Amino acid sequence: MFLKCFYFISIDNYITETIIWNIVFGLSVFILILIVFLIILRNKIRIDARKYAIYEKKTEQVLIEYLYAVNEGLELKDDKKRNKLKSDLLNRRKRKIITSIFLKLRQEVSGGLIINMGDLYEKLGLHKYDRIKLNSKKWNSIALGLRDLRLFRVKGIQNSVSKFINHPREEVRREAHLYFIGVLGFKGLKFLDNLTRPLSEWDQIQLLGQLKKFDDQEMPDISNWLKSNNDYVILFSLNIVSLFNRIETKDELLLLLNHENEIIRIKAIELLSKFEFIEAKSILIKNYENLTKKEKIVFWNFLKEIATKEDSTFILKHINEESFEVKVIALEILVSINKKEYKLLEENSNDASLNKIIHFLNRNYGY
Incomplete structure (x- = not known):
């Protein structure tokens, strides 16, 4: 009985050992095949990299020669x-590769060469691939498509781009807005009619940077x-007013003094001060008690530029404001428009903080 059991155990061990060795052999063959495959793949990648590097260099040279030939007015009859x-x-x-070369050259050329690049971009049909990106479900592909269409100034696609003006992704919206300004100039500002989303400060800086490249004589009303019902549109418009000195917007600026934002x-107030529209003074004085602390400081700086002797009563009435900054500005205005009242205040004031400011102004400015 014992010998019989030993016999069966020996057979089981032999079968198990055989199976294990077969697995080891199979894995070894598989690993060997995998190593050979990886070596071949790595060599292919290296060969392809060298091949495409050569292709990129030659293609870049072809594009540069083409652009300069067109720029010099040479006819290229043989367009092989x-x-x-x-x-x-x-x-x-x-x-x-071709797209990356275009983008690289776009950063290096200027003037007429940029126009030539745009023409060649369309003649080759690259813009069609960018337009296909606009139908992508990936927001980054859409943004890249809009960017390239803007950089190479592809026109006639405003309707396709306009649907991205209020896109959920800020990056896509930014590229859509930049397209309208970068390609259409001041005419592109019409996208503001349909803008309902926020317009960040950084976006506004970029858009204003684009607008500065164009002749402001073409600026629409x-x-x-x-x-606008969109506060961001109003703020951007105010930045345009400031940058391009649009003094014809006086009536609208006066109305904005009552805006809820x-x-x-x-x-x-800052723009009315910049353009010295004195009509704003009476409105702000009348509504002074309702102004916020920040508004009051801006208003006093405005008053500093346009105050007359007739404003002495108002200044004396508010000379004891809690804001230290307001007190300083008020005293500076008073001494410049009515030194008599300033001297009376200096002699009769019992306000310690006010007296310190008066003493400071007298010592530093000789009042």
Whole structure:
């Protein structure tokens, strides 16, 4: 019985050992095949990298020669090179290379060469691939498509771009807004008519930077945007008014003094001060008690530029404001428009903080 059990155990051990060795052998073969495959793949990647690096260098040279030839007014009757590039676009890898070369050169050229690049971009049909990106479900693809269409100033696609003005992603909205300004100039500001989303301060800086490249004689009437329901549109419009000195917007600026948004009211006061529209003074004095602390400081700075002797009564009435900054400005205005009242105040004031300011002004400015 014992011998019989030992026999069966020996057979089981033999079978198990055989199976294990077969597995080891199979894994070894698999690993060997995998190593060979990886070596081949790595070599192929290296070969492809060298091949595409050579292709990129040659293609860049072709594009540069083409652009300069067109810029010098040379007729290119034999367009074999351009047709070759056109056919290369069917290859996704080559298309990426050509696009990257265009983007690289776009940063390096200027003047007429930029226009030539835009023309060649469309002649090759690269803009069609960017328009396809606008139908993508990926927001980053849409943003890249909009960026390239803007950089190469592709026109006639405003309707396609307009649907991204209020896109949920800020990056897509930004590129859509920049497209309208970068390609259409001041005419592109019409996108503000339909803007319902926020317009960040950084976006406004970029858009204003684009606008500065164009002739402001082409600027449309912006008064309607100063009445927009979107506070961000109003703030951006106020920045345009400031940058391009649009003094014809006086009536709209005066109306904004009653806007519910404090930031807009402050910006309006600053612009009215910049343009020295004295009509704002009576409005602000009348509504002074309702102004916020920040508005009051901006108003006093405004008053400092346009105050007359007739304002002495108002100044003396509010000379004891809690704000230290307001007290300093009020005293500076008073001494400049009515030294007699200033001296009387100096002699009769029992306010310690006010007396310190008077002493400071007298010592430092010789009042």
